Amino acid sequence: MLQALEGSQAVAQAVALCRPQVIAAYPITPQTHIVENISKLVADGKLQCEFVSVESEFSAASLVLGAAIAGSRAYTATSSQGLLLMAEVLFNIAGLRVPMVMTCANRAISSPLSIWNDQQDSMSMRDCGWIQLHCADNQEAVDTTIQAYLIAERTELPVMVCMDGFTLTHTLETIDIPTSKQVDSYLPPYQFSRTLDPRNPITLGTCVAPEFYSEARHSQHQALLKAQAEIVAVDQEWLALTGRQMGGLLTVEGPAEAKVAILSIGSVIGTLRAALEEIPPPQPVKLIKLRAYRPFPMDALKVACEGLEEVIVLERAISPGLGGIVGLEVLAALSELPNPPRVHNFAAGLGGRDIPLTILPRLLSALNNEETASRRFSVIDVELAKLPMEDR
Amino acid sequence: MIEIRIHGRGGQGNVVAAYLIAMAAFEEGRYGQAFPNFGAERRGAPVMAFVRIADKPIQQRNQVLAPAFLIVQDQALLQIPGVTDGLLANGKILVNSNLTSAVISAQLRKEVIAIPAANLAKQVLGRPMPNTALLAAFFSLTGLLSLESLAKVLKHRFKDAVLEKNLQLIEQAAQQIQAGLWQRSNSNSTNQEEAVHATST
Numbered sequence: 001m002l003q004a005l006e007g008s009q010a011v012a013q014a015v016a017l018c019r020p021q022v023i024a025a026y027p028i029t030p031q032t033h034i035v036e037n038i039s040k041l042v043a044d045g046k047l048q049c050e051f052v053s054v055e056s057e058f059s060a061a062s063l064v065l066g067a068a069i070a071g072s073r074a075y076t077a078t079s080s081q082g083l084l085l086m087a088e089v090l091f092n093i094a095g096l097r098v099p100m101v102m103t104c105a106n107r108a109i110s111s112p113l114s115i116w117n118d119q120q121d122s123m124s125m126r127d128c129g130w131i132q133l134h135c136a137d138n139q140e141a142v143d144t145t146i147q148a149y150l151i152a153e154r155t156e157l158p159v160m161v162c163m164d165g166f167t168l169t170h171t172l173e174t175i176d177i178p179t180s181k182q183v184d185s186y187l188p189p190y191q192f193s194r195t196l197d198p199r200n201p202i203t204l205g206t207c208v209a210p211e212f213y214s215e216a217r218h219s220q221h222q223a224l225l226k227a228q229a230e231i232v233a234v235d236q237e238w239l240a241l242t243g244r245q246m247g248g249l250l251t252v253e254g255p256a257e258a259k260v261a262i263l264s265i266g267s268v269i270g271t272l273r274a275a276l277e278e279i280p281p282p283q284p285v286k287l288i289k290l291r292a293y294r295p296f297p298m299d300a301l302k303v304a305c306e307g308l309e310e311v312i313v314l315e316r317a318i319s320p321g322l323g324g325i326v327g328l329e330v331l332a333a334l335s336e337l338p339n340p341p342r343v344h345n346f347a348a349g350l351g352g353r354d355i356p357l358t359i360l361p362r363l364l365s366a367l368n369n370e371e372t373a374s375r376r377f378s379v380i381d382v383e384l385a386k387l388p389m390e391d392r
Numbered sequence: 393m394i395e396i397r398i399h400g401r402g403g404q405g406n407v408v409a410a411y412l413i414a415m416a417a418f419e420e421g422r423y424g425q426a427f428p429n430f431g432a433e434r435r436g437a438p439v440m441a442f443v444r445i446a447d448k449p450i451q452q453r454n455q456v457l458a459p460a461f462l463i464v465q466d467q468a469l470l471q472i473p474g475v476t477d478g479l480l481a482n483g484k485i486l487v488n489s490n491l492t493s494a495v496i497s498a499q500l501r502k503e504v505i506a507i508p509a510a511n512l513a514k515q516v517l518g519r520p521m522p523n524t525a526l527l528a529a530f531f532s533l534t535g536l537l538s539l540e541s542l543a544k545v546l547k548h549r550f551k552d553a554v555l556e557k558n559l560q561l562i563e564q565a566a567q568q569i570q571a572g573l574w575q576r577s578n579s580n581s582t583n584q585e586e587a588v589h590a591t592s593t
Contacts, residue, residue: 004418006411115430167453171427172411174418174449267453274452354455 012037022067030165061089094129116352323377400465528562
């Protein structure tokens with residue numbers, strides 16, 4: 001049913017529709033409203049679930065790991081420093097191939113301390129072995145949360161649903177919340193092939209000697225790669241059920257003849273869409289919305305970028321000492337094309353800096369600017385005048 | 393699309409006000425988007441919230457830089473640099489103040505309507521919360537959304553005595569201003585421009 005809801009409230013409802021059995025979380029801005037809303041559903045008796053208030057994110061992650069292995073559908077949510085505090089457990093959850101879903105309300109990382117939105121937190125957990133799906137709006141956050149459980153349980157991999165903190169979590173907008181009947185028909189009850197059972201004891205997470213460690217890592221990598229097909233399939237099934245689709249691994253919008261594309265991730269996609277309408281560029285421009293960040297859709301990306309001459313990657317995080325993170329991965333994927341497009345890489349909107357519609361002409365003009373075009377990466381909205389000369 | 397910016401102080405229900413407008417838009421079958429700009433989250437600190445209303449889904453998520461309307465919950469904020477920045481040429485300001493509209497309009501050289509929203513709220517609610525009174529005045533002045541829709545969304549948000557008193561408050565607040573004064577603001581401003589043109593020729 002269509003409702004006007006705050007993003008966090010809507011995600012809480014989506015989680016409840018998935019009938020989780022164990023939830024553990026620790027509050028952190030801008031994620032707090034999600035678990036607050038869920039705990040209210042539990043307290044009001046609208047959600048039958050064990051809700052555990054823990055003393056840290058490390059415990060939250062550890063608790064849901066145990067719960068999922070013991071046979072419960074589990075959920076947690078966090079942001080920023082909270083995600084970093086979970087880091088060790090996140091690798092364990094993924095390495096043990098335990099299905100579960102977490103929402104990451106994307107936020108900058110200290111230091112300097114910033115409570116505001118960028119995507120440094122989930123990007124820094126890029127290699128932990130979780131599937132990472134990014135949402136462009138709150139409808140996607142709701143639908144992706146539900147899809148995430150199906151993906152997780154079919155692939156036996158954990159899924160992180162990334163949504164921009166504040167920009168999505170604190171925005172009230174029109175959101176279609178599916179019915180419990182729809183979700184029940186879509187998502188079967190939780191089943192985990194290696195559920196701990198005292199009648200049939202097994203050991204999980206044991207020490208693996210060099211004879212088998214490489215094989216364990218290889219098979220984990222293969223599992224993530226194979227998950228691409230499941231991410232697409234699950235979205236198709238959602239389309240058949242609700243008439244909505246979230247764009248599988250990635251989506252391409254805009255005129256077929258365009259030679260220029262802007263690729264981005266998360267809620268800035270909407271701002272770019274509006275900018276293309278409000279400030280029509282001189283040349284046709286495509287928009288590529290990257291939804292699956294892990295697994296990274298190398299093949300889908302090559303298909304999406306075939307025939308393009310310029311690809312501008314706009315991202316919300318930095319790898320200091322290197323530059324862009326997504327940008328470099330796009331560059332690597334496209335280098336396999338016979339005529340690879342030039343890849344231009346920019347970061348913007350770090351630590352909550354507003355990204356206005358004028359970002360569009362700014363990105364496009366960078367193509368014709370020899371200085372920026374020759375540089376691999378820059379923070380496009382940096383105000384250098386604020387910095388001492390030696391830091392510019 | 394209509395863009396609105398709300399300025400207030402932490403604790404004055406700025407985000408709630410923004411959400412209520414967007415919820416009322418939804419009640420009337422339109423699209424609403426509302427979000428805060430959190431600064432330091434302290435009671436009393438200047439804060440902003442943004443609202444967009446449109447007839448189709450709203451794509452952009454940037455801050456409202458060029459609002460058609462400002463709703464200002466504390467008159468003192470009008471003295472802070474930046475608060476009126478970007479207001480459209482024919483943009484209008486609704487402010488909670490005990491001063492008259494004429495005085496503040498003259499100070500700012502902009503079209504301002506002032507209502508003593510906090511005072512009214514203190515009388516009716518027992519607390520000087522200006523937000524719902526200002527919304528009632530705003531809905532009535534602009535005719536953008538109806539007072540019935542405001543009452544409806546208040547019913548979603550509040551209950552019991554708080555709801556009853558707020559419903560009473562919005563009725564009283566709406567009587568403080570001339571309903572529809574800011575309606576069809578575009579045609580009004582065109583008339584004004586024509587009048588100016590006529591005098592200069």
